[in-house]
Amino acid sequence: xxxxVLAALILISWSGYHNHLRRSLESQQRAASHxxxxxxxxxxxxxxxxxxxxxxxxxxxxxxxxxEHKAAPAFTLVDLNGRKVSLSDxxxxxxxxxxxxxxxxxxxxxxxxxxxLHNQYASQGFEILGVSNDTLDDDDQTRLEQEKQEVSTYxxxxxxxxxxLLHGDTLAAAYGNFDxxxxxxxxxxxxxxxxxxxxxxxxxxxxxxxxxxxxxxxx
Amino acid sequence: xxxxxxxxxxxxxxxxxxxxxxxxxxGSKTSVxxxxxxxxxxxxxxxxxxxxxxxxxxxxxxxxxxxHEKSLIPTNLLVVEEPGLKVxxxxxxVGAEYSFAFSPAEKLSIYSDQFVLRAHLTAERGEHLLQGVxxxxxxxxxxxxxxxxxxxxxxxxxx
Numbered sequence: 303x304x305x306x307v308l309a310a311l312i313l314i315s316w317s318g319y320h321n322h323l324r325r326s327l328e329s330q331q332r333a334a335s336h337x338x339x340x341x342x343x344x345x346x347x348x349x350x351x352x353x354x355x356x357x358x359x360x361x362x363x364x365x366x367x368x369x370e371h372k373a374a375p376a377f378t379l380v381d382l383n384g385r386k387v388s389l390s391d392x393x394x395x396x397x398x399x400x401x402x403x404x405x406x407x408x409x410x411x412x413x414x415x416x417x418x419l420h421n422q423y424a425s426q427g428f429e430i431l432g433v434s435n436d437t438l439d440d441d442d443q444t445r446l447e448q449e450k451q452e453v454s455t456y457x458x459x460x461x462x463x464x465x466x467l468l469h470g471d472t473l474a475a476a477y478g479n480f481d482x483x484x485x486x487x488x489x490x491x492x493x494x495x496x497x498x499x500x501x502x503x504x505x506x507x508x509x510x511x512x513x514x515x516x517x518x519x520x521x
Numbered sequence: 522x523x524x525x526x527x528x529x530x531x532x533x534x535x536x537x538x539x540x541x542x543x544x545x546x547x548g549s550k551t552s553v554x555x556x557x558x559x560x561x562x563x564x565x566x567x568x569x570x571x572x573x574x575x576x577x578x579x580x581x582x583x584x585x586x587x588x589h590e591k592s593l594i595p596t597n598l599l600v601v602e603e604p605g606l607k608v609x610x611x612x613x614x615v616g617a618e619y620s621f622a623f624s625p626a627e628k629l630s631i632y633s634d635q636f637v638l639r640a641h642l643t644a645e646r647g648e649h650l651l652q653g654v655x656x657x658x659x660x661x662x663x664x665x666x667x668x669x670x671x672x673x674x675x676x677x678x679x680x
């Protein structure tokens with residue numbers, strides 16, 4: 303009799319545990335759905351830019367400095383006015399390609415530095431491309447316009463005096479799968495990456511990298 | 522351990538969805554984990570409150586439910602609507618004040634270490650699955666990571 307009761311208890315416990323496992327699995331399977339229903343939902347496919355890179359989710363394999371001394375990957379993105387901007391348009395200039403986002407606090411600190419340094423070194427052939435990694439919902443035209451306006455408003459508030467490009471997430475794979483912002487690439491006049499930084503770095507270090515990009519690559 | 526008293530809360534509604542929004546894909550590191558509970562027993566048909574425990578990875582922080590800057594992405598809970606289970610509201614703790622070392626004048630409202638959300642719900646008799654996602658955006662001391670989501674799933678047994 304005792305054995306029967308014990309067996310029944312074991313059966314009940316196993317059944318409950320199995321049911322919990324099933325529910326957990328069902329939950330995980332549902333979570334793999336690509337349906338994004340809210341404005342703040344994440345995921346889905348990044349919008350198709352004209353970058354040579356492949357859209358990716360995050361930089362789990364990011365290695366800082368992997369692109370140094372290599373040719374900067376080519377790209378074409380659209381600026382806030384809808385104009386196409388290519389990295390190749392700036393051949394012969396030293397270029398800082400800075401990946402940022404409106405939600406990135408450290409980015410907000412360095413952007414004023416960039417503005418000052420752009421003013422200081424533009425006459426020597428220095429340019430900055432501010433590539434926004436803000437998520438843009440290409441499937442919803444109304445939201446897309448609102449999101450673009452938010453980036454535009456932010457750029458105006460910060461007084462960014464250099465091109466601001468959209469859909470920066472489409473370049474993540476080509477530029478080493480970086481997984482955090484800000485991330486910057488300093489490119490010389492011949493298109494070679496001379497320095498790469500991830501995270502906020504001191505202003506004088508930024509200026510030194512700009513000088514390095516201006517000094518190398520020749521005309 | 523950041524566990525604020527119940528009096529220091531902000532009540533906010535969860536965001537509702539009919540299916541779960543896509544979560545951060547596997548291979549993409551998430552900085553926050555849902556700890557527990559996995560299962561709760563509640564009185565059928567009566568209001569009930571349960572605490573949802575989360576942990577932020579060491580060295581990181583996430584924006585609170587009410588960050589001071591409009592451009593910052595708040596922590597939110599999105600809940601899938603399910604017949605027989607109604608989540609009336611969710612209490613979010615007030616964030617702690619934090620400043621990046623490079624910007625001491627700018628105060629952020631953040632969660633770090635462990636934090637707790639309190640969900641207020643009512644369930645009809647039977648078994649239900651409270652499922653949803655927590656959306657957050659994390660930073661370390663000098664860089665920030667893209668917004669991410671993690672799944673939240675709790676068996677609700679109403680008797």
